[in-house]
Amino acid sequence: MFTGIVTDVGRLVVVEKIDAGLRSRIACSYEPETIDIGASIACSGVCHTVVARGRDGEQAWFEVESAAETLRLTTVAGWKVGDMVNLERSLALGAELGGHLVQGHVDGRAKIIRREEHPDSVYLQFSCAPEFAKFIPKKGSVALDGTSLTVNEADGNTFSVFLIPHTLSVTTWGQRLEGDEVNLEVDMMARYVARLAEFNQE
Structure with a gap:
């Protein structure tokens, strides 16, 4: 669950085709140590599961995979290296609800x-x-x-x-x-x- 309050703007540094769809690496300002594998991050409104995270020098990043249904319904199919994407980490219980309840399930x-x-x-x-x-x-x-x-x-x-x-x-x-x-x-x-x-x- 999300709130629609963007907390970072990420940059796509790798976009590659995989059997399931696309795998993307997104550079961000989040501390990778605070991102759990399997955590949810909304990427331009699309809820994605983190499958890897790390750091290249001072630049933090995380990776997500986008399945065929996501590519069909959203703009993710058009992602390319260099594109910027709005990021929001999932809502923690007790956190301020600054926007409105957003599921990350793009219509x-x-x-x-x-x-x-x-x-x-x-x-x-x-x-x-x-x-x-x-x-x-x-x-x-x-x-x-x-x-x-x-x-x-x-x-x-x-x-x-x-x-x-x-x-x-x-x-x-x-x-x-x-x-x-x-x-x-x-x-x-x-x-x-x-x-x-x-x-x-x-």
């Missing part, structure tokens, strides 16, 4: 269809598949590339968010442009409410 992808620069923020508008859009209400929460964000407007298959300078500076969002695709996870509470509503209509 699909959203596409940036509009980007506007404002004096104190950046406006981004996204499009997504109808089956996801119904779970994204105005003023609700959504996780995009592992970042917990508040929905500004929602209309049909589009929705928008505003990003403040702090978010732009401590995540990969400062690099995102129109046409880019990002990982989308809808609020799990909205999903549960919709499921209950289905049964109440029967």
Whole structure:
């Protein structure tokens, strides 16, 4: 479980094909001694299991493997050496919940269809598949590339968010442009409410 509060921006230093899908090494600022093998780390919103960790000189790193289903649903299939990814370690019991509850189980992808620069923020508008859009209400929460964000407007298959300078500076969002695709996870509470509503209509 995660909160959508990015704690580091990692850099892909190795991306290689394996029988199961992809194996990636991500350089990070986490102390490798504090990362357990088998631990969960959200990489741009996608929950991955750590399969190795270590240090090259002063540079810490960890490795993850991405299976076929992950490659089909997310942007991980397009990862390449040099790419930057938002990182968040799993939520510890008793820790502050700064964003919203995020599982790291990406539903699909959203596409940036509009980007506007404002004096104190950046406006981004996204499009997504109808089956996801119904779970994204105005003023609700959504996780995009592992970042917990508040929905500004929602209309049909589009929705928008505003990003403040702090978010732009401590995540990969400062690099995102129109046409880019990002990982989308809808609020799990909205999903549960919709499921209950289905049964109440029967």
